[in-house]
Amino acid sequence: MATPASTLATDTAATTSTSAHANFDAARARRLTLHLADMIEDFYVIPSTAHRYAEALRTNVAAGRYDDCANDDDFGARVTADLQAVAVDRHLRLMTEAAVQKRMAPPVAGIAAPKSEQASPDMPHGIEAMAMIGANHDIAYLRFNQFSQDPASGEAARRFLVTHANARAVIIDGRPLRGGGLLPIDAMLPLFFDRTTTLARLETRAAAVAKYPEDPSPTLILQPSTPDIERLDHVIQPDAHETRLRNVPLYFLTSSRTASAGEHFALALRSTKRGVQIGETTAGAGHFGGFEDVGEGMSVFLPIGQTVDTRTGQGWEATGIAPDIAVPADDALRVALARLGEGG
Structure with a gap:
């Protein structure tokens, strides 16, 4: 989203007031x-x-x-x-x-991944780990701290899943996932569906769409809108080449820090009943936008849109998305593995 070009508003307040702090204007x-x-x-x-x-x-x-x-x-x-x-x-x-x-700096490490799943230095941006785990190394595990809009990130995640499409389950760890975009979602989820599927709806302020046009995404389909709000459905097509993951168990691990695009992913699994969310209720950051220059050294994160459930029309701003199985974030991976018969 580019910086708004409108000029600074005229100062209409009294200009004779003096600040209590000499260095503040x-x-x-x-x-x-x-x-x-x-x-x-x-x-x-x-x-x-x-x-x-x-x-x-x-x-x-x-x-x-x-x-x-x-x-x-x-x-x-x-x-x-x-x-x-x-x-x-x-x-x-x-x-x-x-x-x-x-x-905007890289996140500080929080909840630790299992030692064998620690990220290598050459991991694509946003991905902390991709590994086969479990006693027989037959569970595909991916851990994200961001859904990066770098195409290499989504491509790497898809390539890992295709390479290990004989996995008996997939665990996507979003506990440190603070946000991002749709590219990794669009890269991964077509592997898990056997038909065209609507994941969620994006509602964006029409004035912002007109002011900051973006290249259209093939997965965002225009729906009937209003003069104030543009509506796009997030729709995926099943992967035409790889079908082995369509029916495998899919788990998404969340924490109270899982936010924004991570919550979009959680909603997609919830609304389609395709996966199980394990962990904590997410952060409740359901609006999307970007940092904009207000001027003179100040910036605002300006939300211009929201993602909503197509079934209810409701989003999750300030409330978050509750898990299917509620456990402390530190226990989420252990619980997912236990459901798959791993561990004692």
């Missing part, structure tokens, strides 16, 4: 907040909520709410807290550009 904060309000109102995924966010920010600017921030980090945190007080959105936040860069 209150006029700049008001200017940036008003611009942020315009961005959210124009492009945020839910129009009615977008208006509420924008009005709250404008009211706060008029009241001098951000004039006495200690620094830019404090400014971003205060604006974010005010937005979350209007409506919870696990993605929407104002941050410094430095904080964004830190956030």
Whole structure:
């Protein structure tokens, strides 16, 4: 998503106010907040909520709410807290550009994979492990920390599954999976279905689609839409060449940190009844978008769309997706293996 080209909004608050912190520019904060309000109102995924966010920010600017921030980090945190007080959105936040860069860095190791499944240095981006596990090495195991949009990642995952298509089960470990895109999903899931299947629906703010057009994906099929919202169904075709995995047990391991594209994957398995989710309820980050430049060293993660269940029209923002089998994340792999007759 490219940066919105709209100019910064005119500062309409009183300009005689002075900041309690000499190094913090209150006029700049008001200017940036008003611009942020315009961005959210124009492009945020839910129009009615977008208006509420924008009005709250404008009211706060008029009241001098951000004039006495200690620094830019404090400014971003205060604006974010005010937005979350209007409506919870696990993605929407104002941050410094430095904080964004830190956030985009590779994740710190959390829940450990079994020693034999540790990632090798040449693993494709987003993949921590691909290995055959179990007493007879007949269970295919893949572990992701991100669903990377690098085609090499999805291709590597598919190649591993095809190479080991005689596996008696597949375990996809998404406990550290913090988000990403659809390419790995599109690469893997056609191996597990025997017919054309709708996985989920993406609803995107129409103004954002018009402003930031993207190359169409063959797996996203346009559905009847409205002037405000474009609707696309995520649809996969069965793999034309490999059929051996269509009926094997499929498990997806989750933690409270499994987010965004990882939750999209969980919803796809839930709505199609194709797999079993084991672990913890996911993070509840159901909206998608990207970091956008607000100006003068500040950026916002601006959610422009959401994924919903085609059966109910409901997403999972702020609630997460509950597992089929609820266990602590650290125990999820052990439980999956036990269901497959592994271990004591």
